[in-house]
Amino acid sequence: MSEPRKLEVLRAIVEDYVHSREPVGSKALVERHHLGVSSATIRNDMALLEEEGLIAAPHTSAGRIPTDKGYRLFVDRISAMKPLSAAERRAIHSLLEGADDVDDILERTVRLLSQLTNQVAVVQYPHSNQARLRHIEFVLLAPRQVLVVLIADSGKVEQRVVDAGTDVTDEDLTLLRARFLASISGAPLAHLPQLLAPVVALCPPALQSPAAVLARGLDKLAESSRDERMMMAGTANLARSNVDFPLSIGPVLEALEEQVVMLRLLSEMAEDPRGVTVSIGRENPYDGLSEASVVATGYGPGAAAKIGIIGPTRMDYPSSMAAVRAVARYLSRILGS
Amino acid sequence: MSEPRKLEVLRAIVEDYVHSREPVGSKALVERHHLGVSSATIRNDMALLEEEGLIAAPHTSAGRIPTDKGYRLFVDRISAMKPLSAAERRAIHSLLEGADDVDDILERTVRLLSQLTNQVAVVQYPHSNQARLRHIEFVLLAPRQVLVVLIADSGKVEQRVVDAGTDVTDEDLTLLRARFLASISGAPLAHLPQLLAPVVALCPPALQSPAAVLARGLDKLAESSRDERMMMAGTANLARSNVDFPLSIGPVLEALEEQVVMLRLLSEMAEDPRGVTVSIGRENPYDGLSEASVVATGYGPGAAAKIGIIGPTRMDYPSSMAAVRAVARYLSRILGS
DNA sequence: TGTTAGCACTTGGGCATGTTGAGTGCTAAG
């Protein structure tokens, strides 16, 4: 009983099943792959594989299908990432054409990824957790209304209009801005609250109240810049792979709509040496995704933000992983510039 | 052959079918509703209704189901909006708790509406079509990088970072800003392109190139501020009513993902005297929605922005219409404050 | 020890056939 052949058999089963959606039997296996042994031998191997919980038979006289564990072994030890086709590379590279702002880039990216893989694609907005403050601006819109703008070195810009409470002048704002900036420029956004309090205290009495308001505005901006969002595309692909979700695609759609769930899911995916992480079926920490797999990776500075796809466990892992990785790399490059 | 009874029969058919999802026959009708006549009479009426294309039989020996045209007549002439339950009213009124910014309000609103109706809910962001320019700001981030901020009187703020092409100074920016502002302040966003071109031409030669870049930046901002967005919730409800979409929910999901399609759809829905518009099945201008119905209405100033739900043609119209209208009214009130 | 051929056995799926019941349209009488 050769170990390598057993793996080869598992690989063949996974590939055939992913391709045909039908349980695969010993005979069909020896026909489609030249394994050099007879179907009886394969049967023995399959019995072993079943004992180990790597494959299972839906009913007595049917072929076998891979279990979650089987897929796991497949992606971990057997599969090599399938290189992308020239057309796919071209598609990725033409992604950049005419894209301007971050939102736009991300939107194009998820669309592309969902088309490449025929699955649902999700992308997390670039992290700004460790982002540092680069610039702030106060703009007087009306005697009491001030536009507060905050720019992080991640490139993200947040703004909001606040009511100063009392009338303020342009000069007041310039003064306040200079004071604020002096003590918070370059600081991590997370530290803003602690840093701002003393500055407000040191302001001239007449400006105490507007200063406090503006500081609070900055706090809120920093907060909402930290809070994470995501984009998604290709949900219609789920409908096509209806059959692959024995229950229904309902729970999957629910999971996708719960951004909180998705964000936790993505961020909990540990980084894999090969750079792409896969979470299969019941491995997922969320029940609704017990029949789905997630293929994800990090991108951007520190690979902190995640991008990935979600589909049925019966999925072409090698291609998906290759696509996710390629798109992530390209995305990193675009955003890095 | 009494006309009122015929309508009564149609109403009964629609109600029963919506309730049971099964073709309804003459006998079941006289049992469930006290129509005061025998099933044979009903059969005659039904034959008439079928001739007029209001109902149809899936096959010879089955009951009838309403056609698109039947539903249309139902919503136009027969149905009364079903008043909301006390619990539903309460749900709507507790919507406001803790909501702060517009995004948040809209998100809560669509969620609520999708839960109330068990359908997919969509809401368009409040229009800023006729918005006017209130303020612009240029902020120097790096020798060549300029943050362009545009504020509309609708309260919307758009910003983006542009590359000036050549080095510029703070003084340059102050000058440009003053010139630009002089000629476009208060102008409708739509007119920006025409107004900016001559200003750029009149700038000192040294500033021509950055001026052009900034003008283009403003154009784009005005454009993206005009461009409309929407939010959506409850797509998982589609999976539940899987059965109601004979083909698949795929096309519906596709339509929902195409914001362009959805926005056109919503804005093309003419206003109904009763305040809620319904578009049924093939009436929809988009093929993917030929088995779906849209119930929508306007909200906010001039009822310009739309909110609505999307579900299978076999839908509880009276309840849906009531829910949409109630939520829209409440939303108008919140935003109006 | 690993491989192979052969064989008995299991079982879901396809097919032909029969039965049932809901529902219709029509006719003739009230």
Next chain:
DNA sequence: CTTAGCACTCAACATGCCCAAGTGCTAACA
């Protein structure tokens, strides 16, 4: 205009049958 009655249609269900695919096991073999 309404109604009872009746012949007719047809999807849905059930039943029985057979077949093919696939398995596990055993015994022979290298």
